[in-house]
Amino acid sequence: QQQVKQSPQSLIVQKGGISIINCAYENTAFDYFPWYQQFPGKGPALLIAIRPDVSEKKEGRFTISFNKSAKQFSLHIMDSQPGDSATYFCAASIGGDDKIIFGKGTRLHILP
Amino acid sequence: DVKVTQSSRYLVKRTGEKVFLECVQDMDHENMFWYRQDPGLGLRLIYFSYDVKMKEKGDIPEGYSVSREKKERFSLILESASTNQTSMYLCASSSRQEGADTQYFGPGTRLTVL
Numbered sequence: 001q002q003q004v005k006q007s008p009q010s011l012i013v014q015k016g017g018i019s020i021i022n023c024a025y026e027n028t029a030f031d032y033f034p035w036y037q038q039f040p041g042k043g044p045a046l047l048i049a050i051r052p053d054v055s056e057k058k059e060g061r062f063t064i065s066f067n068k069s070a071k072q073f074s075l076h077i078m079d080s081q082p083g084d085s086a087t088y089f090c091a092a093s094i095g096g097d098d099k100i101i102f103g104k105g106t107r108l109h110i111l112p
Numbered sequence: 113d114v115k116v117t118q119s120s121r122y123l124v125k126r127t128g129e130k131v132f133l134e135c136v137q138d139m140d141h142e143n144m145f146w147y148r149q150d151p152g153l154g155l156r157l158i159y160f161s162y163d164v165k166m167k168e169k170g171d172i173p174e175g176y177s178v179s180r181e182k183k184e185r186f187s188l189i190l191e192s193a194s195t196n197q198t199s200m201y202l203c204a205s206s207s208r209q210e211g212a213d214t215q216y217f218g219p220g221t222r223l224t225v226l
Binding site: 006009032034041042043044045046049089093098099100102103104105 | 155157160218
């Protein structure tokens with residue numbers, strides 16, 4: 001119930017392509033869905049986040065698509081660049097609970 | 113900018129040693145967290161704290177303890193290090209203000225137990 005399932009575990013995309021990472025959850029009480037980006041040797045940092053009152057949020061080349069009925073959300077990286085190569089974590093939390101439940105992560109590699 | 117610092121980037125210890133990992137944040141955040149990160153397992157919560165002297169167990173607290181004597185400092189203690197505690201340890205902090213959901217992470221400490 002408290003899990004967030006993330007796929008794929010690793011992803012290789014050509015420069016300029018679209019990277020897509022998917023996540024699914026079971027607990028319908030989750031009401032905040034962030035994505036964190038982690039570069040080698042660094043801690044994760046918030047990339048973009050969405051709440052379930054909208055189906056899509058876009059910030060630059062990064063878009064979260066949210067499907068409440070399917071309990072799924074995904075990160076799309078348009079025009080992927082080598083500098084986007086990193087590990088991406090989807091996550092979920094419940095309002096009022098300070099804990100965040102993280103997915104297992106996706107290692108993304110963008111080929112130059 | 114929020115800054116979370118961890119006392120060591122790399123640490124090598126021997127089995128059975130007592131290990132202290134220190135974390136300091138400079139944003140007056142109420143919440144502080146300790147995670148371990150292992151390949152294929154993601155981020156697993158060890159302990160967290162909502163306030164000074166408060167602590168709550170996370171998902172994998174066995175073999176660990178924590179201390180929070182001051183608001184800005186949260187320490188993770190391995191009472192008797194074992195080889196299966198070799199991992200990357202990440203500290204994070206967040207505010208309890210409504211709507212402030214972001215966790216801010218330190219750079220991590222890579223601990224090797226021989």
